[in-house]
Amino acid sequence: xxxWKDPKIDWDIxxxxxxxxxxxxxxxxxxxxxxxxxxxxxxxxxxxxxxxxIVTIENSYQELxxxxxxxxxxxxxxxxxxxxxxISDSSAKLVVAGLSFTPARIFITGKVRxxxxxxxxSFNNTYKEYKTPYEYAVISDLLIPTQIEDxxxxxxxxxxxxxxxxxxxxxxxxxxxxxxxxxxxLIPPTGYTTVIDNYETNYWFAYEQEG
Amino acid sequence: xxxxxxxxxxxxxxxVRFKVDFYRIENNIAWLYFLLR
Numbered sequence: 263x264x265x266w267k268d269p270k271i272d273w274d275i276x277x278x279x280x281x282x283x284x285x286x287x288x289x290x291x292x293x294x295x296x297x298x299x300x301x302x303x304x305x306x307x308x309x310x311x312x313x314x315x316i317v318t319i320e321n322s323y324q325e326l327x328x329x330x331x332x333x334x335x336x337x338x339x340x341x342x343x344x345x346x347x348x349i350s351d352s353s354a355k356l357v358v359a360g361l362s363f364t365p366a367r368i369f370i371t372g373k374v375r376x377x378x379x380x381x382x383x384s385f386n387n388t389y390k391e392y393k394t395p396y397e398y399a400v401i402s403d404l405l406i407p408t409q410i411e412d413x414x415x416x417x418x419x420x421x422x423x424x425x426x427x428x429x430x431x432x433x434x435x436x437x438x439x440x441x442x443x444x445x446x447x448l449i450p451p452t453g454y455t456t457v458i459d460n461y462e463t464n465y466w467f468a469y470e471q472e473g
Numbered sequence: 474x475x476x477x478x479x480x481x482x483x484x485x486x487x488x489v490r491f492k493v494d495f496y497r498i499e500n501n502i503a504w505l506y507f508l509l510r
Contacts, residue, residue, distance in 0.1 A: 264481070282483035285494075289479035292501045296476065299508045322510045 264293035313471065337470035338363045346374070346461040352446045356464050359439035365468035368433055368440055370400040372464035376446045377456040378412050378425035385418055389451050395460070396429050400442060405431040429458075440468065476504045 267287045303319055306326055310317050313333050317326055340361050346354040356370065378394040394412040398405050409428045416423050427448065434441045448456045477497045489495075 264479075280489075282485045282487065285483040285489075286481055288498060289483070290481045292498065292505065293479040293481060295505050296479075296501070296508075299505065303508065319508065 264290045264297055266291060266294045334470060334472055337366075337472045339467065339469045340365075341465070341467045344464050344466060346372070346444065346458075346464065348458075349443065352377075352448070352456040352458055354444050354458050354461060356442040356444075356466065357439070358441075358466060358468065359436065361438045361468060363470040364437050365435055365440050366471035367402065367469040368400065368435075368442070369467040370431075370442055370464055371398070371466075373397040373462040374429075374444070374458050375460035376427060376429060376458045377448055377450070378414075378427040379423075379448065380451055380454055381414065381416065381423045383418070389454055391450075391454065391457075392423070392425060393457070393459075394425065394427055396427065398429055398431070398444075400431050400433070403431070403433050405429055405444075442466075474500060474503055474507070477501060 267290065269287070269291060270284065300319060303323075303326075307317050307319050307321070310326060310329050310333065316333075317329050321329075340363075342358065344356050344358060346356055348354050354374070356372070358365075373395060375393050375395050378392045380389040380391055382388075383390045392412070392414045394410070396410060398407070400406075409426050412425050412427060414423045414425065415421075428446065430445050430447055432443050432445075434443075444458060446456050446458055450456045477500060479501060480494065480497070
């Protein structure tokens with residue numbers, strides 16, 4: 263890093279033959295100014311490009327100001343439908359790509375069937391799995407309802423078995439889309455599997471960051 | 474016009490090459506003016 267040295271500004275009233283120290287001061291001060299412009303103007307350039315990659319350090323300050331004024335004044339949006347892709351028995355993902363912007367706000371609706379729980383069948387000495395439909399919406403990265411209640415009437419024991427089932431969604435954003443991974447976190451008994459199946463069409467909406 | 478790395482290791486024994494050294498100094502000042510516009 264260059265260090266600033268006060269320029270000699272009295273050459274007119276105090277002239278002398280320029281020496282190495284003078285040239286070093288002049289050139290180091292030039293270097294200092296360049297480093298500071300790069301660093302400080304660079305902060306503004308980087309901040310703008312975080313929103314939208316549209317300026318470089320060589321743009322004028324007026325152009326940077328114009329970019330800030332106009333950036334994402336009209337955020338882009340896209341919508342569509344998609345099918346879930348199975349990742350594992352208990353997880354599936356919706357992949358959206360090819361957007362012309364990085365999505366900020368994402369909304370998804372869809373429906374699956376998933377394991378609500380396992381109940382013990384004492385007659386057969388085994389577990390039986392109960393599945394329930396789960397209709398969901400993902401709003402601001404939160405899947406709702408966060409859980410649903412369902413119940414099963416056990417004919418054999420003449421009793422009602424109640425279940426609370428949860429579905430979770432984690433969204434990863436990409437430059438041109440997003441990936442939403444749906445998981446049922448239910449831990450099954452040993453030898454059994456929690457599943458998500460019967461995928462229905464997902465409807466999604468994606469919006470660019472405003473401002 | 475483009476940035477040229479300043480020479481900051483001048484010694485009194487170095488000859489001043491006007492076409493090289495002054496060109497670099499003035500060119501770099503012009504580049505700073507460009508960045509600050």
